[in-house]
Amino acid sequence: MNTAPLNIVFHGQNAANFRQGFEALIAPHHRISDLSDGLDQPGERTLYENADVVIGIQLNSAMPQPLKARLFHAPAAGTDAIATALLPAQCVLANCFGHERAIAEYVMAALLMRHVPLTRADQDLRQGRWTFWAGRPSALRSEMGTQTLGLLGFGHIAQAVAHRAKSFGMRIHVANRSPISHPLVDQSWTLDGLQAFMASADAVVVSLPLTDNTAGLVNARAIAAMRPDAVLMNVGRGAVIEEKALYDALMARQIGGAVIDTWYQYPTPTPTHKTCTPSKFDFAALDNVLMTPHMSGWTAGTVRRRQETLAENIARLSRGEALANVLHGPR
Amino acid sequence: MNTAPLNIVFHGQNAANFRQGFEALIAPHHRISDLSDGLDQPGERTLYENADVVIGIQLNSAMPQPLKARLFHAPAAGTDAIATALLPAQCVLANCFGHERAIAEYVMAALLMRHVPLTRADQDLRQGRWTFWAGRPSALRSEMGTQTLGLLGFGHIAQAVAHRAKSFGMRIHVANRSPISHPLVDQSWTLDGLQAFMASADAVVVSLPLTDNTAGLVNARAIAAMRPDAVLMNVGRGAVIEEKALYDALMARQIGGAVIDTWYQYPTPTPTHKTCTPSKFDFAALDNVLMTPHMSGWTAGTVRRRQETLAENIARLSRGEALANVLHGPR
Numbered sequence: 321m322n323t324a325p326l327n328i329v330f331h332g333q334n335a336a337n338f339r340q341g342f343e344a345l346i347a348p349h350h351r352i353s354d355l356s357d358g359l360d361q362p363g364e365r366t367l368y369e370n371a372d373v374v375i376g377i378q379l380n381s382a383m384p385q386p387l388k389a390r391l392f393h394a395p396a397a398g399t400d401a402i403a404t405a406l407l408p409a410q411c412v413l414a415n416c417f418g419h420e421r422a423i424a425e426y427v428m429a430a431l432l433m434r435h436v437p438l439t440r441a442d443q444d445l446r447q448g449r450w451t452f453w454a455g456r457p458s459a460l461r462s463e464m465g466t467q468t469l470g471l472l473g474f475g476h477i478a479q480a481v482a483h484r485a486k487s488f489g490m491r492i493h494v495a496n497r498s499p500i501s502h503p504l505v506d507q508s509w510t511l512d513g514l515q516a517f518m519a520s521a522d523a524v525v526v527s528l529p530l531t532d533n534t535a536g537l538v539n540a541r542a543i544a545a546m547r548p549d550a551v552l553m554n555v556g557r558g559a560v561i562e563e564k565a566l567y568d569a570l571m572a573r574q575i576g577g578a579v580i581d582t583w584y585q586y587p588t589p590t591p592t593h594k595t596c597t598p599s600k601f602d603f604a605a606l607d608n609v610l611m612t613p614h615m616s617g618w619t620a621g622t623v624r625r626r627q628e629t630l631a632e633n634i635a636r637l638s639r640g641e642a643l644a645n646v647l648h649g650p651r
Numbered sequence: 652m653n654t655a656p657l658n659i660v661f662h663g664q665n666a667a668n669f670r671q672g673f674e675a676l677i678a679p680h681h682r683i684s685d686l687s688d689g690l691d692q693p694g695e696r697t698l699y700e701n702a703d704v705v706i707g708i709q710l711n712s713a714m715p716q717p718l719k720a721r722l723f724h725a726p727a728a729g730t731d732a733i734a735t736a737l738l739p740a741q742c743v744l745a746n747c748f749g750h751e752r753a754i755a756e757y758v759m760a761a762l763l764m765r766h767v768p769l770t771r772a773d774q775d776l777r778q779g780r781w782t783f784w785a786g787r788p789s790a791l792r793s794e795m796g797t798q799t800l801g802l803l804g805f806g807h808i809a810q811a812v813a814h815r816a817k818s819f820g821m822r823i824h825v826a827n828r829s830p831i832s833h834p835l836v837d838q839s840w841t842l843d844g845l846q847a848f849m850a851s852a853d854a855v856v857v858s859l860p861l862t863d864n865t866a867g868l869v870n871a872r873a874i875a876a877m878r879p880d881a882v883l884m885n886v887g888r889g890a891v892i893e894e895k896a897l898y899d900a901l902m903a904r905q906i907g908g909a910v911i912d913t914w915y916q917y918p919t920p921t922p923t924h925k926t927c928t929p930s931k932f933d934f935a936a937l938d939n940v941l942m943t944p945h946m947s948g949w950t951a952g953t954v955r956r957r958q959e960t961l962a963e964n965i966a967r968l969s970r971g972e973a974l975a976n977v978l979h980g981p982r
Contacts, residue, residue, distance in 0.1 A: 333786075333787075334786050336788075337786065337787070337788055337791075421794060421796050421819075421820065422792075422794055424819075425763060425766060425767055425794060425795055425796065425819065426767050426769075428759070428763060428819075429760070429763035429764060429766070429767040429769060430767075430769060432756060432759060432760035432763060433760060433764070433769060435756060435760070435950075436756055436757050436760040436761075438757075438760060438761055438764060438941060438943060439770065441942075441943040441944060441946055442941050442942050442943060444944070445929065445935075445942045445943060445944045446935040446942060447926075447935075448926035448927055448928055449926055449944075450917075450918055450926070450927070450944040450945075451944065452943070452944055452946040452949065453918075453944040453945055453946060453949075454945055454946055454947075454948060454949035455664075455665050455668065455949070456664075456668070457667075457668055459946065459949055460668075460949060460950060460951050460954065461946075461949065461950050461951070462950065462951055463752065463753055463756060463950040463951060463952035463953075464756055465752050465756065465952065466951075466952050483818055484815075484818045484819055486818070487814055487815045487817070487818035488752075488755075488756065488759075488815055489752065586781075587781055587784075595778075595779035595780055595781070596779055596781070597779055598776060604776075604777040604778075610769060610773050611772075611773050611776045611777060612769060612772040612773060612776060612783070613772060613775070613776045613780075613781040613782065613783055613784040614781075614784055614785055615772055615783040615784060615785055615790065615792075616785075617785060618783065618784075618785035618786070618790055618791060618792065619766075619791060619792050619793065619794040620791050620792070620793060620794060620797075621794035621796065621797050622794075623791065
């Protein structure tokens with residue numbers, strides 16, 4: 321190994337999630353430092369300012385500046401809290417995916433749960449009651465595989481969902497900004513056909529990022545187009561579904577239900593602020609929503625795949641090769 | 652349509668599950684009669700004895716005999732309660748599958764449930780607690796797709812499970828009486844390698860029928876070979892897993908858990924006998940088993956697919972063509 325050693329810093333609690341075992345993934349002569357969110361411990365400021373590689377999710381003008389950095393790598397998909405104007409001219413900003421398999425498992429688990437009543441069957445059989453026992457019309461359940469899945473957005477996440485859903489025999493409908501032609505997709509619409517798309521599916525999964533174009537895209541009119549028994553899921557960003565429209569539709573039982581993982585309000589991520597309601601509306605009072613805390617992508621597999629992306633980009637930087645997942649720079 | 656009209660009888664409660672809408676699936680000149688289990692209502696005996704086609708799951712010497720029948724069709728896979736010696740010489744016995752998609756959905760739902768803690772996450776977030784929120788090591792969950800699924804038996808059901816599990820990225824191991832070479836299967840054993848197979852998987856799904864060779868096949872020794880965190884599922888027949896060995900292993904927390912749909916004791920299927928414990932051992936006192944009441948195959952889709960099999964065989968009989976799913980006859 322004759323490349324120069326790199327100074328790599330893991331900045332803050334979020335980056336620390338990707339630290340365990342990282343040495344084993346990179347060349348042994350690189351130096352790794354673990355820095356606090358505040359960068360206020362002895363020596364941290366200097367280490368940050370002299371880092372060749374920063375792994376972190378935040379950069380703003382109140383922080384020291386990573387003047388020497390050639391790679392600022394978010395260990396996440398979202399880089400909203402990284403002010404690219406503060407990156408030095410030679411620096412590249414990159415991000416990580418690797419969450420799509422985890423999110424697809426969450427989506428399929430939540431969809432299947434609506435068809436296979438495992439929890440209730442178990443509770444009943446423990447008391448000797450054979451509810452759902454085969455052979456009686458009253459015990460018949462529905463089948464996911466005969467249904468149509470609507471995917472709003474068709475990026476990494478939606479494609480992973482489509483691949484799994486198709487193995488169950490589901491029909492796959494997609495609505496996307498640009499037209500989609502893909503072997504897994506049975507029918508697709510652009511966004512001017514959003515109403516028709518929403519009306520076509522038994523379940524609609526939103527996996528769009530939040531942008532000026534997607535904020536509130538799923539509004540009262542779009543929800544009103546859904547089938548009365550259809551379910552609306554959000555694993556993208558909360559505000560893509562208009563908050564009041566979603567709450568009103570569930571309150572009025574206008575749709576079959578919702579599965580919401582991405583929300584409108586989040587706790588401050590400090591040890592002292594752990595409880596927070598996820599919306600200004602009282603979703604917790606509704607029985608037709610499954611509420612989860614923005615967890616869908618958070619698995620050991622996601623961490624491992626993101627570590628591999630980070631390590632691969634560090635190896636490429638060492639060798640002077642083009643990096644993967646570049647979002648910005650060098651200027 | 653110039654074929655002769657057929658007299659078709661649906662015999663008993665079980666067959667009645669497949670009756671709704673059946674006219675629409677067959678030629679309109681056939682005659683359908685709906686008969687009680689006891690065949691003791693006025694005219695029922697004559698209709699049964701003169702039927703060309705009997706749809707039912709039971710034939711024994713205490714019943715009238717279907718002397719004219721050319722097709723005795725179980726609307727189910729199992730035909731244990733049909734005494735083939737009582738079928739007239741010209742009669743063919745056929746059965747139905749069509750449950751494999753439903754069972755595969757049950758299996759995948761039960762597997763995913765062990766990785767994606769939807770119910771607990773929902774309960775907690777309703778109280779403002781963001782348990783499992785992404786970004787913290789304590790919230791990391793496991794991923795099904797990185798695991799190995801063991802399939803004991805590789806018939807219709809196991810193949811449907813393998814197809815879905817592979818779409819999640821799972822590694823597929825199979826143990827089967829005869830060697831298996833199949834594009835979905837990563838590694839396979841014959842039954843003399845049962846111990847090694849059991850030791851190789853994160854989850855073992857039993858889908859074997861009950862025969863002299865399979866009864867008690869999964870015994871204490873086979874279960875002891877499993878990984879301490881592995882889960883054992885049964886969607887085949889209860890007695891393929893040795894009852895006491897399963898209970899003892901769960902009691903001793905020797906394996907990660909079990910998901911049991913097929914049992915050792917069943918209620919008498921009459922309106923007055925609806926409760927019954929599913930084993931002489933107290934599985935209901937264990938927290939490491941998911942207990943369901945032989946429900947895995949019972950969906951609207953299974954009923955529809957079996958109706959299609961019944962209708963197709965009736966059409967073939969009309970046209971004098973070879974029937975599908977023949978188990979016996981004509982003599």
